[in-house]
Amino acid sequence: MADVIEFGKKAQGLRALQDNSVRQRKIEALRKIFQCTRCMLKCAKCGIQLESEKQDNIRYASPYPFCLNCQEEYEEYRERVENNEKTPRYYWHNDAWMKVWEMWLEHQKLLDEYRKSKEFLQLLEEVEELMKK
Secondary structure, three states: OHHHHHHHHHHHHHHHHHHHHHHHHHHHHHHHHHHHOOOOOEOOOOOOEOOOOOOOOOOOOOOOOOOHHHHHHHHHHHHHHHHOOOOOOOOOOOHHHHHHHHHHHHHHHHHHHHHHOHHHHHHHHHHHHHHHO
């Protein structure tokens, strides 16, 4: 009988470790989404720390925080897409560069959709409950 009780204690301990592991994964998933991908103190594109840079001549309001260089690139990308321009402002802003911006913006759009998904919102609620305990 003692072996059965001991086995039960081991199973409970293992279950507690697994529960803690799942809880940590949930918290880490949220931390990555909110701290890493939505940090308002760094450029969303290149990751450089944003300073209080003046951005007076912005032609296109960007949906993400950009440093001055990335803002300029974003504006060129938007101009070229909207006007169907083939000639870049800089020679290195070639077709591959355009594709990088297109894919990066698509990736950001998908991240935004993921944050609005019912499963992600459920994760938020679960972690909120865990934090109350």
